[in-house]
Amino acid sequence: MNTRDQQGMVKKRLAVLVGCNYPNTRNELHGCINDVLAMKETILSRFGFKENDIEVLTDEPESKVKPTGANIKAALRRMVDKAQAGSGDILFFHYSGHGTRIPSVKSSHPFKQDEAIVPCDFNLITDVDFRELVNQLPKGTSFTMISDSCHSGGLIDKEKEQIGPFSVSSNISPDMETTNKTITSRALPFKAVLDHLSSLTGISTPDIGTHLLELFGGDAGLKFRLSAMDLMDLLETMTARERHVDSGILLSGCQADETSADVGVGNGKAYGAFSNAIQTVLKENEGALKNKQLVMMARDVLERLGFHQHPCLYCSDQNADATFLSQP
Numbered sequence: 001m002n003t004r005d006q007q008g009m010v011k012k013r014l015a016v017l018v019g020c021n022y023p024n025t026r027n028e029l030h031g032c033i034n035d036v037l038a039m040k041e042t043i044l045s046r047f048g049f050k051e052n053d054i055e056v057l058t059d060e061p062e063s064k065v066k067p068t069g070a071n072i073k074a075a076l077r078r079m080v081d082k083a084q085a086g087s088g089d090i091l092f093f094h095y096s097g098h099g100t101r102i103p104s105v106k107s108s109h110p111f112k113q114d115e116a117i118v119p120c121d122f123n124l125i126t127d128v129d130f131r132e133l134v135n136q137l138p139k140g141t142s143f144t145m146i147s148d149s150c151h152s153g154g155l156i157d158k159e160k161e162q163i164g165p166f167s168v169s170s171n172i173s174p175d176m177e178t179t180n181k182t183i184t185s186r187a188l189p190f191k192a193v194l195d196h197l198s199s200l201t202g203i204s205t206p207d208i209g210t211h212l213l214e215l216f217g218g219d220a221g222l223k224f225r226l227s228a229m230d231l232m233d234l235l236e237t238m239t240a241r242e243r244h245v246d247s248g249i250l251l252s253g254c255q256a257d258e259t260s261a262d263v264g265v266g267n268g269k270a271y272g273a274f275s276n277a278i279q280t281v282l283k284e285n286e287g288a289l290k291n292k293q294l295v296m297m298a299r300d301v302l303e304r305l306g307f308h309q310h311p312c313l314y315c316s317d318q319n320a321d322a323t324f325l326s327q328p
Contacts, residue, residue: 020097069123150187
């Protein structure tokens, strides 16, 4: 359902849901498409989203529009373009798939690497791209992102860490049942990404930007299209704008230096450990939950099940206490 604010403006609820299983490749996962289909059902039934306002991109063989880097960014831009200033519109992006880390040009970065998601065509979308997207949001709207991928902590550049590596979860004894379960990491090492791109371009260079520009041209991410100096200038501009407009909310499946689990369950449905934890928390709590409550409860679920990943929350102080997806 769409609601109206005090000025009579219609509050829209818009979503882009992306699941990449990379079928029939050495990087194949199994639970990512299930994750986003489950999330689609949840936001339709619980959070007031409408079918026509949800765009789903998966790499199933029968999918007409695959989740390439260009297609994902185009879907996100369409969602932002539909949002109206002062409307309180809710924008939501759920990504399940591989994540990776690439060398950073930012001297202050704690891991000297940037986080990125890996679309089905390996046209990486980095934390800088997501920061640019958030900074384009109309005033008074919000952008919530769930990334069930490895190294997903910090995927919105410059977003404030609310729950991170040093947050303390409750002391719960693991209760993981591994029978008939296959655990796969949703991480692609930088070398694996580089080797794959090199095999496509035929160019011998460790500079990943060279490969991405050769393959994708203007559709490559900002980090790869700009010189190091221009990129640093852009980041400074983004940081200055972010001080005034901070509408991004990132719920990451793990810390920036951790991996997220893809779980296969015998003949049952495969799933992402973090996506499943969120669904578990939502089913166990019918009332509205704050963003920070949802992340901490998801941590507890994962810890109880024996997973060694720690979901994080990145957003403003105000959004940490805001209700997840502004549940009606």
